[in-house]
Amino acid sequence: MAAAFHSGDTSDLPAIPAGTAISGRTRLFAVLGDPVAQVMAPAMMNRLFAESRVDAVMIPVEVFSSDLAVVVGGLKRIANLDGILVTVPHKLAACSQADRLSHAARLAGSVNALRREADGMWSGDNFDGEGFVRGLLRAGRAVAGKRFALVGAGGAGVSIAVAVLQAGASALSIVDTDPPRAVALAGRLAAHWPGRAQAAEILDPASDVVVNATPLGLRADDPLPFGLDGLPQHAVIADIIMKPAETRLLREAAARGLGTHPGLPMLSEQIPLYREFFRIP
The missing domain is CATH 3.40.50.10860 (Leucine Dehydrogenase, chain A, domain 1)
Structure with missing residues (x-):
């Protein structure tokens, strides 16, 4: 069995079982x-x-x-x-x-x-997207009937958009630094879920779940991907950044009493x- 070297911090993961060295058959x-x-x-x-x-x-x-x-x-x-x-x-x-x-x-x-x-x-x-939805459900967070705001219409964001609508989200607003990309995604989704997805310039203040699907948060000096003012107290802030496990966005959301959901479950x-x-x- 192949033994793998990984330079990242995996202290929170179970140990890899011992095995034989990598061979010509690996x-x-x-x-x-x-x-x-x-x-x-x-x-x-x-x-x-x-x-x-x-x-x-x-x-x-x-x-x-x-x-x-x-x-x-x-x-x-x-x-x-x-x-x-x-x-x-x-x-x-x-x-x-x-x-x-x-x-x-x-x-x-x-x-x-x-x-x-x-x-x-x-x-x-x-x-x-499916991993994200499964992670929310395992954490006891509902998806069906909830209003989602997605920040970032890149490679992960588009998959999350599809998955939350498939899982029954009642509405999805999409915000991106490239507005035409958000409009294009909303248009593709509208063909399958009419009236439930739309591009937006700002966060929907009625959002139940707000998802950071941008790379902002990977680095300690990154700005917040979006502001938290005006969101309802019941809102859940979800981040898809996996390392660090607790991003600045999640820390600031928790400090305001908002629910948080980290990236690793995805x-x-x-x-x-x-x-x-x-x-x-």
């Missing part, structure tokens, strides 16, 4: 991002491989946006590489690297997982989905 998986120092998928996936006694290893690969197509093209040519995970900021661009897309990925226009098929083609899917709830997608026994 299957490869990669997670692509820029940056990648914060990614926790290698720790979780390598633990899954170990516990499942699968001879495989996932490694982090830092890729600049300008190099994404070249890097993915090269990875696809590695015969013993079976899958790729995709993180910030490549999820939208990586969609074009898939030969086949799931319904959710096609609707979102974004992928966070690519799988090599037996015929050599590559299938793409996006589990961010990933941990995706592990069973990755297991099925990558056909891990």
Whole structure:
């Protein structure tokens, strides 16, 4: 079994079971991002491989946006590489690297997982949204009938938008620093959920759940992705940033007495989905 090295802090994760060294038979998986120092998928996936006694290893690969197509093209040519995970900021661009897309990925226009098929083609899917919704539900937070505000219509945000509407959210307002991108997303969603999604310039003051789906919060000196003034006291502030576990946004929301929901559950709830997608026994 492959033993994986991960430079991030995984002190809160169970230890990876001991196994044999990486061999010539080890299957490869990669997670692509820029940056990648914060990614926790290698720790979780390598633990899954170990516990499942699968001879495989996932490694982090830092890729600049300008190099994404070249890097993915090269990875696809590695015969013993079976899958790729995709993180910030490549999820939208990586969609074009898939030969086949799931319904959710096609609707979102974004992928966070690519799988090599037996015929050599590559299938793409996006589990961010389903992982996010599962995380909320596991924490006892309702989705159906709630008003959501989404800040950030990037690769993860589009998947979350699709998932919360599929789960029965009554309304979704979308705010993005690139307003046409928010308008385009709202238009795609309106074809499936008429009257429930709209682009907005500011947060809906009646929001029950506000989601930060931007990268703001990865760095200690990042500004808040949005202001908290005017939100109802019952509102829940959700962040998809996983490291740090408690972002400045979540700290300030908690200090105001608002409910908070951290980013890590979105990933941990995706592990069973990755297991099925990558056909891990």
